[in-house]
Amino acid sequence: MNRSTRRSTLTIALCFIVALIEGFDLQSAGTAATGLRQTFTLDPKMMGWVFSAGIIGLLPGAFFGGWIADRIGRKKILVAAVLLFGLFSLSTVYVEHVSSLLLVRLMTGLGLGAALPNLIALCAEAVGEQHRGTAISVMYAGVPLGGALAAVVAMVYGEHWQMTFFIGGVVPLLVVPLMLMWLPESSAFRQQQEAVGVARTSTGEALFGQGRGRTTLALWLSYFFTLTVMYMLLNWLPSLLLEQGFSKPQAGLVQMLFNIGGALGSLLGGVLLDRCNATKVVLVVYAGLLMALAGVGLSIGIVPMAIAGFAAGLFVMAAQLVLYALTPPSYPTAVRATGVGAAVAIGRLGSVAGPLAAGQILAAGAGTTGVLVATSPGLVIAALAAISVMARAVSTGTPQTVR
Template identity: 75%
Template sequence: MHSSSRRPTLTIALCFAVALIEGFDLQSAGTAAAGLRQRFELDAMMLGWVFSSSIIGLLPGAFFGGWLADRIGRKKVLVAAVILFGVFSLWTAFAGNYGQLLLARFMTGLGLGAALPNLIALCAEAVGERRRSTAISIMYSGVPLGGALAALVAMFAHDQWELTFIIGGLAPLLAVPLMLMLLPESRAFQLTTRPDERLSTATALFGEGRVSATLMLWLSYFFTLTVMYMLLNWLPSLLLDQGFSKSDAGLVQMLFNVGGAIGSLLGGVLLDRVNPVRVVLCIYGGLLAALAGLGLAVGVIAMAIAGFAAGLFALAAQLVLYALAPPLYPTAVRATGVGAAVAIGRLGSVSGPLAAGQILAAGAGSTGVLLAASPGLVVAALAVLHILRRARSVSGSQVSAHNGNA
């Protein structure tokens, strides 16, 4: 049905489109926060739970989405996930009370969580090892661009906050027929032997000397995603609390996402072409500097620059993690390994917005939130460097592709 030369391009293009929609839906609650707060009469902690309920859904979604994909196929699980988050994004727009709102966000998160490990696995398996990071980065750049679209819609929608969720629900449902017709299943998955009942999840994650790599991967995902989701969900509210106007906050949020798209692309391209240790040090150092900028910037221009830099380095850091995960695991258990790492990272994603809500409720302000995020980034960077050192020391390791062009 698909020529061998067209398969990788078609896979990456369709996965990019899904990632674009995913990015829109991931940030829809953050950009619609003011409308949600007014409609449901939410305080800071209640709003934190609205943000975190979708992220809590991401956790089991990512794990079981990856686990199931290694058994029935990446394409089938991805299509089901897209339908799920489309339906419940629509439901968010028409939720009648706070309980329904939380349930709608949880179910949306479940679908979004199941989609991501399949997007990563499909792109990783569509190309050769030397282009793997680049392929994943092209796909993943759709996530921040989708977030920028969500910020744009929020700016023009004004008080019609429901519009964000209606668009976020209809777009994935319209994409499903295209995916069914055009998206090829991973050839690597089709050619591999299916894992049988004897190959447990523990063996998939920790077998064949993968214990330290898996644990370090989880640690880096946890702390990087803590900061990532704190910024994604709370940045507009933090800016409003600092005295910026709604339009200024929207501008900074949009620049955060544009920076993220550039950072995502650069992260993957650099990983495939430059010494990855230098790439990691630059990215995490830049992210720490950007957080300081967000806390100290005075005036909309300085804040816009800090927001752009924060997006660039935060998404580049996340892309590094998504590119490092697939080569650590053989094809038969790859989606399980990626899904488990994403799921563990979601624990950080849940704690980030909730911690930010508690810090704000305690009166520490936005500077307190940004300061609290910094130590975790140092831990994440050290964990990534451990994985890279291990990859370099293990001769013939599947991860050595990341050092091939250094």
């Protein structure tokens, strides 16, 4: 194994570990929802705000995390982000008031948001173009696996919901020293920084200059609607299942299968993007997601529901992977983290809207079916927007994962 291969492998491995922790912390509020609701006496609308507080923090975290990283380095911002969300996840254990709970979830989200665009940029820049989708998918598989671990912890510790946030806070703090020692900075970033006469690019020029405006807007649209569904499922799936009459252990089982399916979907999505026609991959992924959501809304027994939950996780995470693989090559190295961060940040508007809308729909008495039906048109728009990005890449000759 040569030095370049070792650096790539080490980068992807460490980014996978961070993604695993991120996935755990992203789902911690959802898996601990029952305990939080009982401890703080929260109604469905207030639970929606608890879920969304962390997601609101993701938006500025993603944008500024990417923007600053293009100036001082991916590694530095990633380390700071992990430190931030670890400290505030741990702080969740000790809060006593709803206002404090909302604050610590907001700050946790800020750190989680700053981490993701840098994980994507580091993995995209660690390998060649032909392996980009696979590298990002291997890293991103850590997110649903981390979510599955959060579900397991919630099942093991039952009413002791604090243990979820304790683990989600301590583990990142233990990983930070490993990142400082062994995570290499992106070689593409270092080469760009060392280039003579490289000028700073404004944010507007980075996102909309040189004909990138249509691609940027299409990515934002696709991220928005895909994240709406993803975070609605991440946060509300256990509650939706309980509302349909399933027991808490059954809901925990479906949540775990949802995350296992997500890990598989992430891996398959990257491999398929690197080897198959990307437009067909997008069509299959989003059509599969629509059918899986129908299954979640209509299934009665635990076996059909488990299959539907697994499929929903597989296809929604595959959809996310498609977007994460399409975004980095849409921007040059000097502004890549800015482009990725902005897309993730705009998408977080959808991830904020998803849990809040689900809470409002449930409070209005529409039930699980009403929640799922309301999300379907957005998925069609997301698929069409993603396809337009690939068509644009072909027409302009931009290097993309398109065949």
